[in-house]
Amino acid sequence: MAVQQGTRLDRLLRPVHRWVWGSFDRRVRKLIAFSQVEGDGGRDILRAAELTPDPLLRRLYLEHAIDELRHADLFRRRSAALLRLRSTRSTALFDSSPLPGGHGLDDLSIEGEPDHRLLAFLHVAEKAAAGRFAIYRDVVADDPPTRAIFEEILRDEVFHMNYTYTQLARVLPESYRRRVWQARASRLWKRYLRLAAAVADVLGSVLLTVVYFVALAPFAWLAKRAERREAAGWKPIAQRDNEPSASQY
Amino acid sequence: MKVLGISAHYHDSAAALVIDGVPACAVQEERLSRRKNDAAFPLGAIEWCLDHAGLEPRDLDAVVFYERSMRKFDRILTSALRTFPHSWRSFPHAIKNSLGEKVWVRGIISSQLGVPRSKILFTGHHQSHAAAGFLTAPTSRAAILTADGVGEWATLTVGQGERCPGRGASITLRREIRYPHSLGMLYSTFTAFLGFAVNEDEYKVMGLAAYGRPTMTDAVRKLIRSTPDGAFALDMKYFEYQTTARQSYSPRFVELFGRPRNPYEPIDLETADGRRYADCAASVQAVLEDTLVDITRALHRETGLPDLCLSGGVALNGVANARILAESGFERVFVPSAPGDAGCALGAALYADRVFLGNPDRDVPDHPFWGPAVDSRELAQAAREDDQVVEELDDAVLVERIADQLAAGRIVGWMDGASEFGPRALGHRSILAAPHSREMRDRLNRDIKYREEFRPFAPVAPAEVADRYFDLPPGGSRLARFMSGVFPVRPEWRSRLAAITHVDGSARLQTLERGMAPRLYQLLEAYGRRTGIPVLLNTSFNVAGEPIVNRALEGYSTFRRCGIDVLVAGSTLVTKRASPAHRVKEEVA
Numbered sequence A: 001m002a003v004q005q006g007t008r009l010d011r012l013l014r015p016v017h018r019w020v021w022g023s024f025d026r027r028v029r030k031l032i033a034f035s036q037v038e039g040d041g042g043r044d045i046l047r048a049a050e051l052t053p054d055p056l057l058r059r060l061y062l063e064h065a066i067d068e069l070r071h072a073d074l075f076r077r078r079s080a081a082l083l084r085l086r087s088t089r090s091t092a093l094f095d096s097s098p099l100p101g102g103h104g105l106d107d108l109s110i111e112g113e114p115d116h117r118l119l120a121f122l123h124v125a126e127k128a129a130a131g132r133f134a135i136y137r138d139v140v141a142d143d144p145p146t147r148a149i150f151e152e153i154l155r156d157e158v159f160h161m162n163y164t165y166t167q168l169a170r171v172l173p174e175s176y177r178r179r180v181w182q183a184r185a186s187r188l189w190k191r192y193l194r195l196a197a198a199v200a201d202v203l204g205s206v207l208l209t210v211v212y213f214v215a216l217a218p219f220a221w222l223a224k225r226a227e228r229r230e231a232a233g234w235k236p237i238a239q240r241d242n243e244p245s246a247s248q249y
Numbered sequence B: 001m002k003v004l005g006i007s008a009h010y011h012d013s014a015a016a017l018v019i020d021g022v023p024a025c026a027v028q029e030e031r032l033s034r035r036k037n038d039a040a041f042p043l044g045a046i047e048w049c050l051d052h053a054g055l056e057p058r059d060l061d062a063v064v065f066y067e068r069s070m071r072k073f074d075r076i077l078t079s080a081l082r083t084f085p086h087s088w089r090s091f092p093h094a095i096k097n098s099l100g101e102k103v104w105v106r107g108i109i110s111s112q113l114g115v116p117r118s119k120i121l122f123t124g125h126h127q128s129h130a131a132a133g134f135l136t137a138p139t140s141r142a143a144i145l146t147a148d149g150v151g152e153w154a155t156l157t158v159g160q161g162e163r164c165p166g167r168g169a170s171i172t173l174r175r176e177i178r179y180p181h182s183l184g185m186l187y188s189t190f191t192a193f194l195g196f197a198v199n200e201d202e203y204k205v206m207g208l209a210a211y212g213r214p215t216m217t218d219a220v221r222k223l224i225r226s227t228p229d230g231a232f233a234l235d236m237k238y239f240e241y242q243t244t245a246r247q248s249y250s251p252r253f254v255e256l257f258g259r260p261r262n263p264y265e266p267i268d269l270e271t272a273d274g275r276r277y278a279d280c281a282a283s284v285q286a287v288l289e290d291t292l293v294d295i296t297r298a299l300h301r302e303t304g305l306p307d308l309c310l311s312g313g314v315a316l317n318g319v320a321n322a323r324i325l326a327e328s329g330f331e332r333v334f335v336p337s338a339p340g341d342a343g344c345a346l347g348a349a350l351y352a353d354r355v356f357l358g359n360p361d362r363d364v365p366d367h368p369f370w371g372p373a374v375d376s377r378e379l380a381q382a383a384r385e386d387d388q389v390v391e392e393l394d395d396a397v398l399v400e401r402i403a404d405q406l407a408a409g410r411i412v413g414w415m416d417g418a419s420e421f422g423p424r425a426l427g428h429r430s431i432l433a434a435p436h437s438r439e440m441r442d443r444l445n446r447d448i449k450y451r452e453e454f455r456p457f458a459p460v461a462p463a464e465v466a467d468r469y470f471d472l473p474p475g476g477s478r479l480a481r482f483m484s485g486v487f488p489v490r491p492e493w494r495s496r497l498a499a500i501t502h503v504d505g506s507a508r509l510q511t512l513e514r515g516m517a518p519r520l521y522q523l524l525e526a527y528g529r530r531t532g533i534p535v536l537l538n539t540s541f542n543v544a545g546e547p548i549v550n551r552a553l554e555g556y557s558t559f560r561r562c563g564i565d566v567l568v569a570g571s572t573l574v575t576k577r578a579s580p581a582h583r584v585k586e587e588v589a
Helices: A009-011 A012-021 A024-051 A055-085 A115-139 A142-169 A176-215 A217-229 B029-032 B043-053 B067-081 B090-102 B107-114 B125-132 B183-193 B202-209 B217-221 B251-257 B272-303 B318-327 B341-356 B376-386 B395-407 B438-451 B489-499 B518-531 B552-561 B581-587
Strands: B003-005 B014-017 B023-027 B060-064 B118-121 B141-147 B154-163 B169-178 B225-226 B232-234 B309-313 B333-336 B388-391 B414-415 B428-434 B459-462 B509-512 B536-540 B566-569 B572-575
Touching: A009 A012, A009 A115, A012 A115, A024 A055, A024 B060, A024 B552, A055 A115, A055 B376, A055 B552, A115 A142, A115 A176, A142 A176, A176 A217, A176 B090, A217 B067, A217 B272, B003 B043, B003 B341, B014 B043, B014 B183, B014 B341, B014 B388, B023 B029, B029 B043, B043 B107, B060 B107, B060 B341, B067 B090, B107 B118, B125 B141, B125 B154, B125 B169, B125 B309, B125 B341, B141 B169, B141 B272, B154 B183, B154 B272, B154 B459, B169 B272, B169 B341, B183 B202, B183 B232, B183 B272, B202 B272, B202 B318, B217 B225, B217 B251, B217 B272, B225 B272, B272 B309, B272 B318, B309 B318, B318 B333, B376 B388, B376 B552, B376 B566, B376 B572, B395 B414, B395 B428, B395 B518, B395 B566, B395 B572, B414 B552, B428 B438, B438 B536, B459 B518, B509 B518, B518 B536, B552 B566, B552 B572
Parallel strands: B003 B060, B060 B118, B141 B309, B309 B333, B414 B566, B459 B509
Antiparallel strands: B003 B014, B014 B023, B141 B154, B154 B169, B225 B232, B388 B572, B414 B428, B428 B536, B459 B536, B566 B572
């Protein structure tokens, strides 16, 4: 199975990717984010290896997990090497990245998932990641060590894409193609849910911030006054507080 | 009577089951979910505890949650009000976090387990810590000190416990220091400043401290002052943890201690920045120790008791614990195997059993092995399917074989019986190795643990001979039972115990009695016969970022992807075959 250069959207966004990777700080940030995402992905797949009843899949998942953990290490080492080249003082560099990562937008659920669903999911996720990595490889042409990492990872991704597909066909010969489509749909649905949750989170924050400034001011004055009257140091503990009870307060 | 204890929602959730006054089992959720420091409601741990005891939720007499969630919410809200308007960023997050799940504990327990709400009880956070420390310790009367980041309001409490065999037990916490004044938060702020993960990597600060000199204690003392009544107070202008979740130290803190460490920047002790970080760690460590010693000295004078039970996350600081033992006046210091929040599940269950339900006090077995047992057949099957060398051996033969392997410089993954409850591997889920050379330490750091070079490894030695190699004060062997104290390696042995001797000549020793882990004890004896030194390097069976392994399969997957040479689970021994990795890829390619 050949690696395609990302989705059509990714290809259209190639100038944006070039801009993202063109900055030293953003490049380091992306590499660190990839390291974390690959590491988390590796641990998830490791969990799949520990849970699957299928001996062949156990061995394949294990090799896959080892690859992912190695990728995490490659990204981590490269980001550390770049940092050594130019010590940065920007703490903002290490805030969570808003940029899409290798498998960063995918939720991998392991516990209780049948192998066929996991394989379909992995296949779709690996294919998408490989496409994106192919674009990244091209836009970091000015940085041969980073490019070499993407090339190495892409070789592994081809194996991951292939084995997940062939094993899916083995464990679910009658409907494996349908499973792949379902995995794609499920991925889109999860993205929608994540977006909806993020929007709800922002709305909740805005509402609570309004409440904070509008409703809390008088209570804040009372709380501050009470605090000023409170001496520092030991506070006695009331005997009733030593009793367990049915009260949460 | 059957009492289930639960801790959850902040870090390190766990469940523990007490039947007729004695723990039946206890496990941290992370060991089952495989998410390090899993703080989720511990449904997996609860299910495992009930299955292990053959119980249904309806069989439980009480379910006890380890803290009073509404009182905690009160503290969160009050703190936001007190720091108005600076807390505007953290307020929405804190409220969503609390109202989303954390305050509805009774409803969550009731709906998840299907138990009547009348059976659900609550203890205070520090009561749970106190009970975890006191009711599991082999003492009938003891002073108690609990210290952590924060519970509901309390961050440190002192009190006293008394057990009357055949009758009940009492724990009376007399006074407390309240949030925001917190030794745990002070240490965590430095943990963050030094680029480590808060609530997880505090022990790295302790390890780093040995490389530095406490040259900045005056600066640290600007942050924390003693109060006239013998307590302490933090100067909050140096901290921001009350107003934002993003950063715990303020710009003034940075003015005092310099640029914070970037988490991805390796600590190079050859550079000025590297030395400054180490000095910061040494300074906060020294101030923490001094403060704890002052408080425990006063507590000893007040109670006149010979025993002290320490609990709470701060009790994981083995260097401070050893100083408390040496300088506070207490003859014995007890720290449970799980002094952090996970241990509160067991503490809450024991406390409710003794105090709320009034059941007679019973001695609690003095070991940490309350978790799931390892299944050696599971390992044998997986390893055979993977074409590894698998042998089933008698105990005696297996112990001799492993001793040979260790003496030959091989690294052994060791799984035996029920897993430990708490953060330390105490001989049932351990990686064992020869303790003699620095090369072994470097190999473990490089090929297995993937961790910073400055972090030391711990030794395990038979309790009867530990004093020969380590300079143990009276009571030191007890403190080392659950690896809770750091003690000097005797100078004449340091060169022969180089892999476990820290840069300052100390080691976080585990002393092992034969009854606690008989097979590991036999292994130490067998190793001693070969090398003349019955001491092994004992580190937790996991790699960086993962919880300690639980099942045999988790041990096997760890064995397969790191530099462990030999894996043991019960009577099964697996020897790593060179590179079966590519075969499976070729097979399916």
